[in-house]
Amino acid sequence: MAQKILVTGVAGLLGSHFSTYLLDKGYTVFGIDNLSGGYLDYVDKRLIKDKQFYKIDLIDQKALEKIFKKCKPDYVYHFAAYAAEGLSPFIRNFNYTNNLLCSVNVINNCIKYDVQKIIFTSSMAVYGHGKPPFKESQVPLPVDPYGIAKYTVEMDLKQAYDQFGLKYSIVRPHNVIGIQQNIWDKYRNVIGIWIKKTLAGENIGIFGDGTQKRAFSDIQFCMEPFEKLMHTADCDTFNIGADTEYEIGKIASLVRKIAQEFGYDPKIEHLESRHEVKDAYCHHAKAKKILGFKDHTDIETTIREMFVWAKKQPVRKSKNMQYEVSKNVYSFWK
Numbered sequence: 463m464a465q466k467i468l469v470t471g472v473a474g475l476l477g478s479h480f481s482t483y484l485l486d487k488g489y490t491v492f493g494i495d496n497l498s499g500g501y502l503d504y505v506d507k508r509l510i511k512d513k514q515f516y517k518i519d520l521i522d523q524k525a526l527e528k529i530f531k532k533c534k535p536d537y538v539y540h541f542a543a544y545a546a547e548g549l550s551p552f553i554r555n556f557n558y559t560n561n562l563l564c565s566v567n568v569i570n571n572c573i574k575y576d577v578q579k580i581i582f583t584s585s586m587a588v589y590g591h592g593k594p595p596f597k598e599s600q601v602p603l604p605v606d607p608y609g610i611a612k613y614t615v616e617m618d619l620k621q622a623y624d625q626f627g628l629k630y631s632i633v634r635p636h637n638v639i640g641i642q643q644n645i646w647d648k649y650r651n652v653i654g655i656w657i658k659k660t661l662a663g664e665n666i667g668i669f670g671d672g673t674q675k676r677a678f679s680d681i682q683f684c685m686e687p688f689e690k691l692m693h694t695a696d697c698d699t700f701n702i703g704a705d706t707e708y709e710i711g712k713i714a715s716l717v718r719k720i721a722q723e724f725g726y727d728p729k730i731e732h733l734e735s736r737h738e739v740k741d742a743y744c745h746h747a748k749a750k751k752i753l754g755f756k757d758h759t760d761i762e763t764t765i766r767e768m769f770v771w772a773k774k775q776p777v778r779k780s781k782n783m784q785y786e787v788s789k790n791v792y793s794f795w796k
C-alpha cells in the first residue's frame with residue numbers, strides 16, 4: 463500500500479512542488495494550507511479532485527486533529543510557516559503563533575497518531591551572525607524572532623524524540639526560488655519581489671548598498687533529498703541549497719538584464735538598510751554525502767523561468783501586515 467504523507471503548507475513554494483513530486487512517485491498525499499501565503503491555484507489538482515486538500519489553519523487544534531485521525535499519515539512534511547524574517551520583529555506575536563505554536567500543534571498530533579517521522583523545514587536564520595558558509599556543526603544563535611521560532615521548534619522536536627520516540631529530520635533550506643513562489647508579498651522573497659515590481663513598471667529596490675551575500679537555490683534540486691529523509695538520517699539536520707553565493711546588487715543587475723529581454727526596463731534604487739545578517743549562505747557537504755544532494759542551480763535560467771511564469775499570473779493583491787510594533791519600521795514598509 464502506498465505510504466501516506468501529510469504535507470503542511472501545500473499551497474506554498476516548497477509544499478506545492480514537493481506534493482506534486484510525491485504524487486508523481488505514487489505516494490498518497492494529503493495537504494493542509496490556510497492560503498495565507500500560498501494560493502489554491504498552486505495546490506496539485508489531484509489533491510483537490512480527491513478531496514485530499516484541507517483548508518485549515520494549523521492553530522485550530524480540533525480541525526488539525528480531525529485530519530490526523532482521518533488520514534493517519536505515515537510521514538509528515540511540515541512546511542507551513544510565514545517566512546518573513548525581516549518583518550518578524552514587528553509581528554512577534556504572529557510570528558510565534560504561526561511558526562512556533564502551529565508547529566507544536568503538528569508535533570502533538572504526530573506523537574498522538576504514531577507518525578513514523580516528521581520532516582521539518584527550519585531555516586539558515588538559526589545561524590544568526592555565524593561565519594558563513596554555515597555548517598550544521600555551528601551552534602545556532604538566531605538573531606530575530608523568525609530564527610528563534612525555527613530553532614525552538616528544532617529543540618522541541620528533539621524533546622519529542624527523547625520522550626516519545628517521534629523520529630524527525632531537520633532541513634535548513636535557504637533562498638529557494640522557482641515558479642509558484644509568492645511574488646506578491648512585499649515582505650519576503652527578494653527575487654520574486656523584483657519580478658513583481660518589474661511587471662508593475664516599478665523600480666527594483668535594494669536594502670542598503672547591495673554588498674550583502676546570499677545563495678539562491680533552484681527548488682527542483684531539493685525534491686530528492688527531501689524524499690530520502692523519510693527513510694534516513696533520523697534526528698539529523700541538513701543545510702540544503704545552492705553552493706554559489708552572490709552579492710545582492712549583482713542579482714539585482716541580473717534580474718534587470720533578464721527583465722530587459724522581456725521588454726521591461728526597471729531602474730535599480732537603493733533603500734534604507736535593514737537590520738539583517740550581512741552574509742548568509744551555507745555549506746552542503748553533509749547533504750551531498752548522506753542524502754545524495756546535488757546542486758545544479760543555474761540562477762539565470764531559473765529567474766528567466768520565473769519571469770515567463772509570472773507574466774501569465776493574475777494580478778494578485780499585496781497584503782499589508784498589521785504591525786504589532788511600528789517603532790523603527792523601515793520607510794519602505796510604512
Ligand SMILES: NC(=O)c1ccc[n+]([C@@H]2O[C@H](COP(=O)([O-])OP(=O)(O)OC[C@H]3O[C@@H](n4cnc5c(N)ncnc54)[C@H](O)[C@@H]3O)[C@@H](O)[C@H]2O)c1
Pocket residue numbers: 470471472473474475476477494495496497498499500501518519520521540541542543544545560564583584585586634635636637638639643644
Ligand atoms: N523558501 C525559502 O527560501 C525558505 C528558506 C528557508 C526556510 N524555508 C522554510 O520552508 C518552509 C516553506 O517555505 P516556502 O518558501 O514554501 O513558503 P510559502 O510561504 O511559499 O509556503 C508556506 C505555506 O504555508 C501556509 N501557511 C502558513 N501559515 C499557516 C498556518 N498557520 N496554517 C496553515 N497553513 C499555513 C501558507 O499559506 C503557504 O502556502 C517554511 O517553513 C519556511 O520557513 C523556506
